[in-house]
Amino acid sequence: MIALTRQPAFSLVNCEVEYVPRERIDLHLARRQHEAYCRTLRQMGVSVEVLAPEEAFPDSVFIEDNAIILDELAVVTSMGTPSRQGEPALLVDILARHRRLVKISPPATIEGGDVLLMGKRLYVGVSTRTNRAGVDALRAIVESLGYGVRPIEVKACLHLKTACTSLDDETLLVNPAWLDSDALGSFRLLHVPPEEPFGANVLRLPGGALIQASSPLTRDLIEARGYVTTCVELGEFSKAEAGPTCLSLLIE
Numbered sequence: 001m002i003a004l005t006r007q008p009a010f011s012l013v014n015c016e017v018e019y020v021p022r023e024r025i026d027l028h029l030a031r032r033q034h035e036a037y038c039r040t041l042r043q044m045g046v047s048v049e050v051l052a053p054e055e056a057f058p059d060s061v062f063i064e065d066n067a068i069i070l071d072e073l074a075v076v077t078s079m080g081t082p083s084r085q086g087e088p089a090l091l092v093d094i095l096a097r098h099r100r101l102v103k104i105s106p107p108a109t110i111e112g113g114d115v116l117l118m119g120k121r122l123y124v125g126v127s128t129r130t131n132r133a134g135v136d137a138l139r140a141i142v143e144s145l146g147y148g149v150r151p152i153e154v155k156a157c158l159h160l161k162t163a164c165t166s167l168d169d170e171t172l173l174v175n176p177a178w179l180d181s182d183a184l185g186s187f188r189l190l191h192v193p194p195e196e197p198f199g200a201n202v203l204r205l206p207g208g209a210l211i212q213a214s215s216p217l218t219r220d221l222i223e224a225r226g227y228v229t230t231c232v233e234l235g236e237f238s239k240a241e242a243g244p245t246c247l248s249l250l251i252e
Contacts, residue, residue, distance in 0.1 A: 001045070001046050001047065001205070001206060001250060001251070001252055002046070002047045002048075002049060002098070002250070002251045003038075003041050003046045003047070003048045003049070003248040003249065003250055003251075004049050004051065004063055004091070004094065004248065004249040004251065005034070005037070005038055005041075005048060005049070005050050005051065005061075005063060005247060005248050005249075006050070006051040006052070006054065006060055006061050006063045007031070007034060007050060007051070007052060007053040007061065008027070008030045008031060008034055008053060008061040008237075009053040009054055009055045009057065009058060009060060009061065010027055010053070010055060011055050011056075011057070011058040012025055012027060012030060012058050012059075012061060012240070013025050013027065013058070014058040015058045015059050015240040016058070016059055016081055016083060016084070016240070017239075017240060017241060018128060018158060018241065019156060019157055019158060019241060020239070020241055022239075023239045025236050025239050025240070026236055027236075029235075029236050030236035030237065033232075033233055033234055033235070033236055033237065034061065034237075034247065036232060036233065037232050037234065037244075037247055037248075038050055040210065040230060040232050041205070041210075041248065043207070043230075044205045044206065044207030044208065044210065044230060045205065045206045045207045046205060046206070046207075046250075048248075049094075051063075051094075054087070054090060056086070057083070057084065057086060057087050057090075058083065059083065059084050059087070059240070060087050060090070061237070061247060062113070062240070062242055062246040062247065063091070063246075063247065063248065063249045064112045064113055064161075064245055064246050064247070064248060064249050065077060065079065065084070065087070065111040065112045065113050065129075065159075065246070066079075066087050066088040066090075066091050066112060066249065067088065067091060067095055067112055067249055068110075068112050068115050068117075068122075068138070069098075069099065069249065069250065069251050069252075070099075070117070070142065070145070070147070071252065072099075072100070072145050073099050073100045073101065073102055073141075073145075074095045074098065074099035074100070074101050074102075075101075075102050075103075075104060075110075075138060075142075076088045076089075076091070076092060076095070076101055076102070076103040076104065077104055077110050077111055077112055078103075078104040078105055078106055078108055078109050078110055078134065078137075079109065079111060079129070080109035080110070080111055080127075080128065080129030080130060080131070080134075081129065085106075088103075091249075098251050099251075102141050104134060104137045104138065104141075107131075107133055108131065108133035108134040108136070108137040109129060109130055109131050109133070109134045110124070110129075110130045110131075110134030110135070110137065110138055111127075111129045111130055111159060112249070113125075113129070113158065113159030113160070113161050113162070113245065113246060114126075114127055114129060114130040114154070114159045114160045114161070115138070115160070115161075116160055116161055116164060116165065116166065118166060118169065118172075118187070119169060120146055120147050120148060121147065121148045121149075121150060122138065122142065122147055122148070122149045122150070123150050123152055123160065123164075123183075123184070124138060124149055124150065124151050124152065124160065125151075125152055125153075125154040125159055125160025125163075125179070126151050126152065126153050126154060127154040127157075127158065127159055127160065128158070129158065129159060130159075130160075132151070135149060135151045150183070150185075152179055152180065152183045152184070153179065153180060153183075154178060154179050155178055155179065156177065156178050157175075157178040157197075157241075158241045160179065161201055161243075161245050161246075162175075162178065162198065162200070162201055162241065162243065163175045163177075163178035163179045163200050163201075164179060164184070164200055165200060165201055165202050165204065165245060166204050167190070167202070167204060167209055167222065167225075167227055168204075168227075170187060170188050171187065171188045171189075171190065171225075172184060172187045172188070172189055172190070173190050173192060173199075173200050173202055173218070173222070174189050174190065174191055174192070174200055175191070175192050175197050175198075175199070175200040176189075176191055177194070177197065178197070178200075190221060190222070190225065192215070192217075192218045192221070193217040193218060193221065195217060196214070196215045196216075196217050196218050198212070198214070198215065198238065198243060199211070199212070199214075199215035199217070199218030200218075201243030201244060201245055201246075202222070202229075202243075202244055202245075203243075203244035203245045203248070207228070207230065208227065208228030208229055208230055209222060209227055209228070209229045209230070210229075210230050210232055210244045211229050211230070211231055211232075211244065212231070212232065212233075212234050212238070212243055212244060213231045213232060213233045213234070213235075214233075214234075214235065214238060219231065232244065234247075
């Protein structure tokens, strides 16, 4: 597995925030946390490629949003906020080394953080960043490959994967306050403690689940079910509503 990551730009202080109060981001600490994140990915068995920062794009460190990676192709996304619309083009040449590319274009919008792949089904958050046209555009691309697409309304958080991520092929970690859990079908659901609403964003890797250090109760919940976890400190990125999945784009 390869993880594409991008170093945080100094312009990260001007990142987009929607659902949390704006706080001052310590850029030097953010750089150290990003380095530790990449080091942890390597320790968990992932090959990491670190791309240079892009000062013109404050949110470009959140590279997950720029593409949707499937076995057959990579979908280059159409970002849902003007300040990020130039980001996906920065990755085209790199992604083309690994996959055939298909692009989604405005007025359809869709971001990678809103797309959760479970087997041959893509759950897509309808959010402030991903619209119904984006869901339809993705469906038109992937249905012929045998994928189903199911939209899920997201409320009070930025992306679907802010509120729901996978622990294995049958189990989802969920914050039920931020989405309709019934729309997730027959998967086994673990609800995060209400005290840790952002705990639902974990990164599933070959070496276990990567979880934020700020979610110890969630970590206990996961480990009690027999999962292996590794903690990483991402406090500066939490100020931008980001978690472990946001900082990497995984390619099998």
